[in-house]
Amino acid sequence: RLYERLGEYTYWDDEAALDCYDRTLTLLPDEPRLLAARGHALMGLRRWAESRACREAALAAGAGPRITLGLVLAYLGEPDAGEAALRASDEV
Numbered sequence: 001r002l003y004e005r006l007g008e009y010t011y012w013d014d015e016a017a018l019d020c021y022d023r024t025l026t027l028l029p030d031e032p033r034l035l036a037a038r039g040h041a042l043m044g045l046r047r048w049a050e051s052r053a054c055r056e057a058a059l060a061a062g063a064g065p066r067i068t069l070g071l072v073l074a075y076l077g078e079p080d081a082g083e084a085a086l087r088a089s090d091e092v
Contacts, residue, residue, distance in 0.1 A: 008039060014044035029081030040068050048075050 007020030021038040028034060039054030042082035055069040066089035 004034060004037075006065035007041070011041075013039045017041045018045070030057075030061055032058045035061060036063045036068070039072075043068055043072055046075075052076060055065050 010016040035058035042051035050056040069083035
């Protein structure tokens with residue numbers, strides 16, 4: 001929980017937040033909230049493919065929302081898939 005909270009508190013520094021989430025995920029590798037948060041930090045660093053993988057893993061584990069995934073898909077050149085994820089997020 002400590003590293004998860006530190007990641008939340010350092011949201012303005014994507015590298016620091018990412019380090020905190022990575023430390024936490026070594027202990028809880030499939031935690032949906034952490035995967036989603038890590039994906040968001042990766043998006044801030046413009047590491048699109050890694051962000052996508054984290055967001056999709058988080059969604060598969062039951063975490064939402066799909067907003068970050070929708071944006072990442074658009075940046076990866078998949079605007080239709082991005083729009084679909086954004087619309088699904090809007091429905092939730």
